[in-house]
Amino acid sequence: MFNIFAMFALSSYWSYLAVFVSINSAILFAFYNYCSSTHGFWKTLNVPYVRPIPVFGNYFRVAFGMEHHVDLYRRIYHQLAGHKYGGFFQMRTPYLMIRDPELIKTILVKDFMNFPDRGIETDFSINPLSLNLFFSRSKDWKTMRNKLSPTFTSGKLKSMYDQIRNCSDLLILNLRETLKETDEIDFKSTCLKYSTDIMGTCFYGLKMDSLVDESSEFVKYGKTIFKPSLRVVFREISVMINPVFLKILRIRDFPSEASNFFYNTFWNIMKYREENNIVRNDFVQILMQVRKDLVLNENLLPEEKLTDTHIISNAFVMFAAGLETLSSSLSFCLYELSLKKHIQDKAREEIKSIMAKNSSGEIHNDSFTELTYLNMIISETLRKYPAAHALFREASQMYQIPNSSLIIAKGQKLVIPTYSMHYNAQYYPDPETFDPERFSQEEKIKRPSGTYFPFGDGPRICIGKMNR
Numbered sequence: 307m308f309n310i311f312a313m314f315a316l317s318s319y320w321s322y323l324a325v326f327v328s329i330n331s332a333i334l335f336a337f338y339n340y341c342s343s344t345h346g347f348w349k350t351l352n353v354p355y356v357r358p359i360p361v362f363g364n365y366f367r368v369a370f371g372m373e374h375h376v377d378l379y380r381r382i383y384h385q386l387a388g389h390k391y392g393g394f395f396q397m398r399t400p401y402l403m404i405r406d407p408e409l410i411k412t413i414l415v416k417d418f419m420n421f422p423d424r425g426i427e428t429d430f431s432i433n434p435l436s437l438n439l440f441f442s443r444s445k446d447w448k449t450m451r452n453k454l455s456p457t458f459t460s461g462k463l464k465s466m467y468d469q470i471r472n473c474s475d476l477l478i479l480n481l482r483e484t485l486k487e488t489d490e491i492d493f494k495s496t497c498l499k500y501s502t503d504i505m506g507t508c509f510y511g512l513k514m515d516s517l518v519d520e521s522s523e524f525v526k527y528g529k530t531i532f533k534p535s536l537r538v539v540f541r542e543i544s545v546m547i548n549p550v551f552l553k554i555l556r557i558r559d560f561p562s563e564a565s566n567f568f569y570n571t572f573w574n575i576m577k578y579r580e581e582n583n584i585v586r587n588d589f590v591q592i593l594m595q596v597r598k599d600l601v602l603n604e605n606l607l608p609e610e611k612l613t614d615t616h617i618i619s620n621a622f623v624m625f626a627a628g629l630e631t632l633s634s635s636l637s638f639c640l641y642e643l644s645l646k647k648h649i650q651d652k653a654r655e656e657i658k659s660i661m662a663k664n665s666s667g668e669i670h671n672d673s674f675t676e677l678t679y680l681n682m683i684i685s686e687t688l689r690k691y692p693a694a695h696a697l698f699r700e701a702s703q704m705y706q707i708p709n710s711s712l713i714i715a716k717g718q719k720l721v722i723p724t725y726s727m728h729y730n731a732q733y734y735p736d737p738e739t740f741d742p743e744r745f746s747q748e749e750k751i752k753r754p755s756g757t758y759f760p761f762g763d764g765p766r767i768c769i770g771k772m773n774r
């Protein structure tokens with residue numbers, strides 16, 4: 307009797323196991339097929355491409371943290387050498403990398419109408435703070451960009467000069483004090499705090515004192531916005547398998563604690579100003595006007611209106627996009643100057659000569675255009691350390707690549723590899739060397755356009771890049 311039960315139990319155990327294994331194998335097989343099903347895409351179109359591996363495409367090393375995106379694009383860029391463009395795969399998503407300077411310029415500037423969006427996937431219902439210029443698509447983007455651009459006129463920047471100067475005075479004071487106690491300074495962190503102070507005062511009218519205030523929540527949460535994490539990797543992989551996973555898995559673009567902090571803070575700043583009738587000539591004022599024109603305006607049709615969330619998320623994007631870019635560019639610049647005393651000396655001489663020319667003996671806002679060598683240093687910093695290692699665009703309609711038979715479909719995602727272009731020895735000989743002379747007038751005109759774009763290019767260029 308016992309044996310019959312035991313045999314029955316054993317046989318049903320094996321049956322369950324068999325069913326379990328079969329179901330899992332079927333799921334895995336379906337997943338494998340689904341993820342690899344697009345990998346013939348570039349071959350069918352007769353486009354040069356980098357051979358993918360099943361499931362992961364060309365993304366295996368990034369997915370397992372063995373390679374940074376910069377290195378992935380650098381690898382692809384070199385493997386496609388000799389071609390104006392070529393294909394590769396991030397998981398199952400086919401991307402087209404554009405390598406030719408003239409074609410880059412055409413896509414970003416001349417044919418912008420065909421590529422108005424970055425094509426960065428997000429689910430706005432889970433990520434209200436992403437309803438901003440950077441993520442938004444054509445119609446909303448155009449409306450907001452037109453409204454926010456006046457923040458960055460040269461007149462507005464001029465009016466920020468004294469505020470920036472106050473932050474710089476505080477920085478110098480802080481450095482002097484620190485140097486009394488130690489000769490080691492964490493410059494990345496100092497630059498982040500300095501940039502936080504500048505963004506706070508110029509854009510939101512807040513006196514942050516981050517350099518001295520160890521408990522600054524702006525610094526604390528500012529650091530977390532772009533911090534690499536498992537959430538970020540998981541988000542990327544999910545999007546590349548299928549953007550619908552963003553909805554199903556409710557993956558956030560930014561850490562929730564930081565999102566809540568920035569949402570509430572920017573909302574409170576606007577409310578405070580409104581309730582106390584505070585008027586300042588700054589970015590918050592512009593946002594408050596946009597809110598009146600596009601959120602509260604009774605004369606608009608519902609489809610023409612924006613929401614309060616649009617307003618807050620654009621307050622957030624300026625902080626997020628400005629903070630990391632400013633602080634990392636500044637710290638890389640100081641790092642290079644610390645290694646190259648002769649460049650540092652030359653810059654110092656230039657500054658001193660401009661100060662001597664001014665009756666006040668100081669640098670003013672108008673002096674910046676005269677600081678030719680310093681501008682060359684900044685340009686070279688942004689070549690060697692571009693804050694965004696690539697630009698992204700998505701085709702909004704079918705598009706024939708000029709001088710080629712390739713027609714790309716609506717929705718095709720493009721990568722423009724800023725970092726690799728900036729390190730191409732054909733345009734920048736000995737690219738690892740920090741050499742500001744590359745940006746003298748004589749050297750600049752020798753290079754084709756479309757080989758330098760630290761701020762992007764075309765109508766979607768960084769809004770913070772000012773043309774003086």
Ligand code: HEM
Nearest residue numbers: 439440627628631635693694760761762763766767768770
């Ligand atoms: C060294 C400083 C900076 C660098 C290198 C930089 C770089 C960039 C790049 C490469 C883009 C993408 C452009 C494209 O796709 O063509 C971008 C977009 C953007 N940047 Fe900057 N940025 C800097 C500073 C700032 C500052 C200070 C702000 C704001 C105060 C800002 C706000 C933005 C915004 C809002 C966008 C999205 C623009 C749009 O889609 O219309 N950036 N930036």
